[in-house]
Amino acid sequence: RPIVRLDHVSKTFSNGTIALKDMSLTIGTGEFISLLGPSGCGKSTALRMLAGLGEPSSGKIIWPDPADKSANDKSEGEIGFVFQEPTLMPWATVFKNVWLPLRLKGISKEAARPRVMEALEMVGLDKFVDSYPRELSGGMKMRVSIARALVTRPRILLMDEPFAALDEITRQKLNDDLLRLWEQFGWTIVFVTHSVFESVYLSSRIVVMAARPGRVIDEIEVDAPHPRG
Ligand code: ADP
Ligand code: ADP
Numbered sequence: 001r002p003i004v005r006l007d008h009v010s011k012t013f014s015n016g017t018i019a020l021k022d023m024s025l026t027i028g029t030g031e032f033i034s035l036l037g038p039s040g041c042g043k044s045t046a047l048r049m050l051a052g053l054g055e056p057s058s059g060k061i062i063w064p065d066p067a068d069k070s071a072n073d074k075s076e077g078e079i080g081f082v083f084q085e086p087t088l089m090p091w092a093t094v095f096k097n098v099w100l101p102l103r104l105k106g107i108s109k110e111a112a113r114p115r116v117m118e119a120l121e122m123v124g125l126d127k128f129v130d131s132y133p134r135e136l137s138g139g140m141k142m143r144v145s146i147a148r149a150l151v152t153r154p155r156i157l158l159m160d161e162p163f164a165a166l167d168e169i170t171r172q173k174l175n176d177d178l179l180r181l182w183e184q185f186g187w188t189i190v191f192v193t194h195s196v197f198e199s200v201y202l203s204s205r206i207v208v209m210a211a212r213p214g215r216v217i218d219e220i221e222v223d224a225p226h227p228r229g
């Protein structure tokens with residue numbers, strides 16, 4: 001079942017840079033999609049437009065099945081976004097950092113607590129709920145930022161080279177944990193990377209992109225022991 005579809009999406013920035021040209025892609029429920037390609041091929045631009053950060057210059061992004069507004073659980077969100085940098089508030093505890101997206105929806109600290117703890121348990125950091133970011137390693141900060149993206153139970157998790165700044169061992173650990181969580185919870189993930197290894201290791205489908213202008217040149221179904229969406 002498709003969650004979102006890019007339909008002939010192009011993006012030209014005001015300075016004339018053609019970041020993306022005629023990209024079409026259907027993302028199905030439960031897929032783990034990698035956007036793989038060299039720096040500058042438009043991966044981030046595509047991801048940001050999926051998140052609603054920036055409009056296509058032409059073409060459309062279509063969500064065929066808009067969330068059921070009648071259910072109206074305001075603590076649930078459409079999209080979780082994980083940036084390359086953890087972007088945590090340094091002056092706030094782990095709890096407050098993960099609470100933030102719910103707080104912005106008007107959910108009180110006490111009402112948010114079970115959700116925050118659930119998200120922290122998923123990433124293995126529930127014991128660090130009262131710590132400050134400066135007390136955590138790079139990998140742990142990234143885990144907090146993943147928990148923050150998960151706390152709204154998004155329909156789709158968008159990750160922009162999330163582990164690129166981490167050392168190889170930490171990165172591999174996080175890759176393993178992400179894969180385990182994806183298998184366990186059946187999330188839909190779009191993961192931007194320029195690592196061929198990472199895309200093969202993680203994803204159920206690889207969308208290969210090329211630069212100048214940014215475009216899709218191939219799609220590969222990965223025949224790994226992953227469950228399919
Ligand atoms: P990737 O994520 O694959 O490295 P990006 O989507 O970040 O690629 O960028 C694609 C192209 O668009 C690059 O040439 C980049 O310099 C350019 N670009 C990205 N954002 C902007 C912007 N806000 N204004 C102008 N050019 C941009
Ligand atoms: P991670 O991949 O989770 O970031 P690191 O290898 O960066 O872990 O760990 C740095 C330090 O933090 C190590 O001493 C590690 O034992 C500790 N650490 C990381 N995660 C946890 C955790 N969930 N519980 C206790 N200690 C942890």
